[in-house]
Amino acid sequence: MTADAAPSGHPLRILVVEDEALIALELECLLDDLGHITVGVACNSSEAIAVGRATAPDVALVDIHLVDGPTGVEVARALAADPRTTVVFMTANAKRIPDDFAGAFGVIAKPYSERVVASTLAYVAGCRAGRPQAHCPDGFSPSPACAAAR
Template identity: 50%
Template sequence: MKILIVEDEALLALELESEVEAGGHRVVGVATDMPEALALVDLEKPDFAFVDIHLRDGPTGVDVGRYVAQRNIPYVFVSGNLKRIPDDFAGALGAIEKPYTMHGLKNALSYIEAVLSGMERLHPPSSLVTKLRR
């Protein structure tokens, strides 16, 4: 899979990129703000995206997510503040809460791969939040 990472924290972006590549996928770009993210979506046409909510230019990740979803690209939020996710998840498959463990990320990525390949599991892993309790 071609994967886009939208994350403004360099260390987290590098860790996520390393884990994605170790899983056999290709990272097509890392964006740190909304303009970079939108440009990479249009240029690279990723198969999937990880999107942080708070980026270098503020809490623009939800808008990035909606843009990604409008182009029929599945994605998940990766955020330390899940309360900022709208009730409709802005079209996301779910969210991974920071700080996350590598094991939790691997489980979420495996689930996402299964969903995107048409396989269905009964329940997403605990590391992937699909409903928010308000």
């Protein structure tokens, strides 16, 4: 476990919504190294929504463009409707994110680094626990609603 790992006993349960198998596998390995639990990996919108509803993850890392098209926004709206799930976009297509961020907490731009993912998840965990950090981590852009709440 690395220094950036989840605190003992407090791992985040994370759904990975990514259609590129190597990226999804890399994320799963990184999440494991950080001490988090991957509750599922989905490569299309219907699978992502079904797995999200079945597992109620703490966090969903959602790509905008999936195998069935630019459906990540629909996935974000569906998953963010459950207050137990915090959605974070991970995309190289940030221009496709609507002004309201489809209920997502923010976005990590691809290509991402392990450090950005780790610091963003730590930030999300702090916000979920009512202990937000003073500054957003580098490489993470908060949604307008998230930025206004700080």
